[in-house]
Amino acid sequence: MNQPILSVADLSVSFRTDAGWQKVVRDISFDVAERQTVALVGESGSGKSVTALSIMGLTPLGSSRVEGSVKLNGRDLLALPDRQMRKVRGSEIAIIFQEPMTSLNPVHTIGHQVSEALLSHGGVSRTEARAEALRLLERVRIPAAKSRFDEYPHRFSGGMRQRVMIAIALACRPKLLIADEPTTALDVTIQAQILELIKQLQEEEGMSVLFITHDMGVVAEIADRTIVMLNGEVVEHDETSAIFRSAAHPYTRALLAAVPKLGSMTAFTHPRRFPIVDRTTGVADEPQETPDTVKPDDQPLLDVSGLTTRFEVRSGLLSKVQARVHAVENVSFQLRGGETLALVGESGCGKSTTGRSVLRLTEPLKGSVRLEGKEILQLSPEEMRNQRRHMQMIFQDPFASLNPRMTVGASIAQPLIVNALADRTEAPDRARALLSQVGLQPDMAGRFPHEFSGGQRQRICIARALALEPRLIVADEAVSALDVSVKAQVINLMLELQSQMGLAYLFISHDMAVVERVSHRVAVMYLGEIVEIGPRAAIFGNPQHPYTRRLLDAVPVPDPARRHVQRVVVNEEIRSPIRAPDYVPPIRQYREVTPGHAVVVDA
Amino acid sequence: MRSDLLGYVVRRILHSIPLVFGVSVIGFGIMHLAPGGPLSVYTLNGSITAADIERLRVSLGLDQPLHVQYFGWVKSMLEGSWGYTLFGGRPVLDVILERLPATILLMGTSTALAVLIGTLLGVLGAVRRYSIFDYLATTGAMLALSFPTFWFGLMAIYIFAIELRWLPSGGMYDFGEEGNVLNLLQHLILPLLVLTLVLVASWSRYARSSFLEVIQQDYVRTARSKGLSGSRVLWRHAFPNAVIPLIALLGVQLPTLFSGALVAETIFSWPGMGRLFVDALSMKEYSVLMGTVMFTALLVILGNLIADIAIALIDPRVKLS
Amino acid sequence: MTTKLTINRRTLIKSAAASSLILPATGLFRPAIAQSNRERVIFTTNQEPVQFNPLLYANGGTDTIVEALVFDALWDVDDQGNFIPNLAAELPTRENGGISQDGRTWRVNLKRDVKWSDGQPFTAKDVEFTYQTIVNPKVAVRSRSGFELIDTFKVVDDYTVEMTLTRPYVPFYWAWQSMHIVPHHLLSGEADINTSGFNTEPIGTGAYTLKSRTAGSHMVYEANAGYHRGAPKIRQFIHKFVPDQLVAYGQMRTGEIDVFGLMGIPYDRWDEAKALPNRNFVLAPQPYVQFIYFNTEKPQFTDPKVRKALYIACEMQKSIDDINFGTTPRTLSYLHTSHWAYNNALKEETANPQLAEKMLDEAGWRRGADGIREKDGVKMKFTMSTTAGAPPRQASQQLFQQNWKQIGVEMEIKNMPGSVVWGEYTTKSQFDTLLVAWEPPVGMDPDYASRCHSKAIGNGANYTQYKNPEVDRLLDEGVTQTDVEQRKETYGKVQQILLDEVPFAPQFSVVQGNMSTSALNGFKANQYVTDACWNVHEWAWA
């Protein structure tokens, strides 16, 4: 191996908090060689982003302390005065961040922001910088880059902004590119595009890349070497293939075990739990396939037909309708007791709105929603409130789903009290019982939400939803925000509860690999419509609609062996369902591929 | 410059119409429904009888029902007449306009100074957060905000005008010095000091928190990661973003500014609109009161409008259409 | 012509204001003020005149400065209380035939070569027009006191007018003393005199003409060279507005101003002011007397004995000594002790709480369980109101409150903004008690009918609703008497009855401490008028 470009040794980072200085990164060491891609993997709070920022010298002044050494081509960056460090930034090391929506300055044009990077390191005139910036924008494949050069960031989508960020990073041909979770905030098809772009550019430019991510699939796709971090420390450091083949540290193994793999379910008919890895020994159990929970009743538990929800975009003096968001357009599906129907699709496809419309948290425009034969959309507010106990919802953000000013016990007891299912003396007991049902200690009832981790909170939310003994639970991206190992646990819990209580799930998710694991049937949504619906095996095994295929292709495969396979990525942005007020949606025809597997016939 | 700006301005003006209407109704309502009235001034005259007062009520039109008086007033406003003062029979607009320059001078100078100094202090405080300077500036601002303006003014007069005799205690010019800029400046110092101090205090706090927020934004990190110099990051990247909410605030703060000017004018005998208002108030001179209130409201609306336009020019995210 | 010009100017300003915020620079720059100290006199008040039409101003205050400088009345009153002809050629009397024997017809001969400052001659038409304006229902003239007695008004010739009164009325002199003559040729064409441009650009026959006005700062007057009583000796008169009394006093001390009048030097500074070199301290008795007004229709105050008891319980002299630093002379009547009609036989009971208690006991007001007196279920509890924010008055109130508390009377201070307390609260007699300082209603004539004649309840100014047939009779008689000694006796009786029955309890007569630069001659106090510039045409530098 040749001389490393970047050599990090005994790096420690502390932050000033209310409780004094707290070390968040402890004595980590690693190298990045020329043209090499190194992945820094870890769950949230493991200190991986802090590591990246301290390499760049971008940790907040005054409230942070960085120790150890960071050598770039042998020069210790930590010892450099800020004036010289500034010259390093951008020209020798460049960085791209996780949030493309906020990483560009809203008051400057993108062209300006790219050429500024060129100008700041000198040597070019304004016209040269402009020409070079344009070339860069073209290189990151921004369509019509010339005409969009003088536009402001708010006119660009997240994926496009991330491309602009990459263009800025490439501006001065850095030797090292640090990519801090560059695709996490993006949709899966866009993620694939960006990953592919980074790979290509790396080859063309001969850069080294330090890639920070929590996603083992992405790691497998991109990294030569992998560093696994836990609680600010490096626990494992090896070739990527070696780590995937034979991880030494129990944590790494647990992490790998929890990663859902697309295609791992072909052999099974029913959903299947994730294996649980003992964190000390690293030994995994072999999960059983869940029993068949789907009730063979004639009447479906939930029957949705022709559901349509639109939002009006109003503006102007008289609040005239300028446009409509066709969030949900003529959606029909059925769900039986004990069954899991997954609604999949990318942001803006209307899957969440469908979930909310079914529960009437958002009022649909038309259609019918029958729960056990009872039409829900016709109920008066009073009747509706009574009906709500049969169907509950779990939300995506575990931090926003619990009232921070209420003990979790009270939060769980609230639904019981509201629906007069328990009085104030019984409710706390029921709450404690529910907590143990979701795998938490009953005495945690007296605590407040901020004392719990994300996974625990999601369990509490499930407990709250269960309090009313519903028959249907709408899980809106319920595990998407969780770290991978926690995600596995929560999914296991959901599967367990399904078999115990015969719950039906409307499982809304963008994560195809998770969906494959948990669902009985799958509906793919695109621009507010269901484009394909069918049994899980049929959708994953025999996808018919091009969009379904694109979705499946974009999923990163956690298998380093396949890493150098160039993927075909369509450079297309996700389209928006905003239409003119006079837009009349076309009537869709569906073709039945096999019994229960239908796909829309494109006009 | 964007061509749709004009349309934006027109729409914003149209949006202000209900506001102006609301201000007139509320202003008129409060003044006329409250007990007492302008005729009480006459009572203090020895030769006045109750019959005289009744006659005056009729001749000044104060005997008419409230809504008739209101619509009469609105009608004349729409015709461009701001009415006549009850006690001088002068056009209200004349009375206000002749006081306006003094108020604008005082308010304008103090605002400009305060914005300049306050922003500077705020930026420094935000950049050097937790430093001694920041601590002193924050504490100092708090302290300044806790002074009753008039007390501070009185103290200033006591020290600088009465004890030290360095500066005049009030007024705008000495006699025979009208138009003498140096003389004007001498008179301006104390009221300016008092008004500006409070404004700087609040302004530096706003600026500090706005900058603090902005310099923690991702795009500032991006700018730093590009290797830009500290000053360029601050002035080119952080500044325009931090200034946007401040401009909006300046528009919103206008009424507070008038309040401050009113007090300062009273203490320092500054011949501006604020004193006109206080004088009119003691006599319950309806037409002048309504005139001043409407005039200020219009200025406030205008100020907000200008602020909005300025923001629209700076911030590309503002939809002009 | 004037009208048209005014309208044009207004329209201009309006359109300027409407189109943009172009500010009239005139607010900042005004014609120069005479540089030489001997060419000008600087006079200060704390308020700014708002109405320059002498018939229209609301309350005698700063507006009287314009009146005194720019306009003339038919006759003035001097500091001895004598009427001096001004626009009239001589004072009409029975002796010279100006007043008919029955006292009802008044003939006034006017001076012949008086000119308005725009050059137009002054004639009987102007007097007639002034009269018509005063009685014109559309014009907001502050008072018609005396003029409503005019039955017929006749212009005999260009320089003679004749008025017939409905009844003989000696104080009629005061009517024409207090209303100054306005020009017929400028105002008769005005559609609405209330809003005429004349009200800010006055033209009179007076000693000075108004040259310029700087809002909130000062007004500049120039001497009227052709003044019919002789050109004023000082070329420029500057009226400066200094809102703060203390600041103005400071400026007087430093010589920034020449005359400090109308608002008075704070009582606590008098000793200091008197000792200042090169300054004249001028003691200026004002027509006002400060009273406690009792609303005699309230059950607590129907009995004159009770009112008297309350009066003698108050430490009036102490209030003068301690609150006003002994500056304001005690009076027992509605007149100053120095007024020609003051009844010197009036006798004061010094503050005597024991006697007051005894009188209240006798009147049937006995202490209840809570220590407050009561009678027939009515408690001796009431409020006292005056303008909010007038410290010396508030101090007096607090002293009275303490005095009355000792004798089992509870008074609550209920001060309100001037626009409330002097509104219907006063004029419709809604108050319990008031603390007021008022001047006599008919100039400085001792006639007090509108304040205490039973006919003046409701439409006059008898806000205490006091009724006494004997007082009514004396008042009716007093206005018909032409002999001064007779009048003195009549009004002496009225004063005695009022002191016995106390519908309003006099506290002190108001005096002001005014000042002028010693070098200025002619600045004199006049207790018979409310304006400080009554003799401005006589002022001169030494």
Next chain:
Amino acid sequence: MTDAAIATRPNNRSYASLTLRRFLKHRMGVLGAVVVVLLCFSALFAQFLAPHDPLLINTSQRFLPLFASWEFPLGTDDLGRDTLSRLLFGGQVSLMVGVVAMLATMVTGTLVGLAAGYYGGVVDNLLMRLVDTLLCFPQVFLLLVIAAFVPPTILSISLIIGLTSWMEVSRIVRAQVSTIKEMDYVQASRGYGASNWRIMLVELMPNILAPVLVAATLKVATAVLMETYISFLGYGVQPPMASWGNMLTNAQGYFDTVPFLAILPGILITLTVMGFNFLGDGLRDAFDARLKMDL
């Protein structure tokens, strides 16, 4: 906040104790709290602390200077009343006005903001237009206009101040409510059938309490200031009752001769306002402090 951070965090029992701990670290905030407590204490127990009857006029010993005698440590005023006693009782009035005005402000502002934020649509539009309109008036204008026409009592002055200063509070509350009502936990409670009232009371109110509390402390400060402004312009609390504002006004006439009569109440007003301002600032930081750990 991160899971790791939570794991290492000592077991806090509630938001209140967490906030309190954070607040106690805020030096100026604690100073403010101490000042406020002392002032409230002296106002509450003015009856026992004051050496004299604050209303007792004794003109034979007026204008006693500062520290001249043990009997009148802070001298006497123009009517020979004990300055110390008047300051103590004046504080009672000033603080009372401050607190009552604050309550009026908070109640009105919260109700309006809650209604506008929660119901949105027409209700929101109407209420916020009203707020906009009222905000066009400079507050001192509004205050004076009403104060000039309403007989001044402690209650009326407090209400006038309260009713002319609730607009910002309603804006704060509205902004908070319209954010929080979209939060998942509010959606969840709708999801299990909670009524609007319940959502507003149980879910929304406790969560907007922090900014409301901060605003409340700051409002006491401004209300105390406002009382002095009204008094200064002559429309404030009426004698014989002392308030710092009217003591100041009264002292104006003796400003150059007995300046401490004006200086003392001025200092106390400043101290009070400053105390509440610092307290509010400290509370704001204590409530808001987010640990920005995961950069």
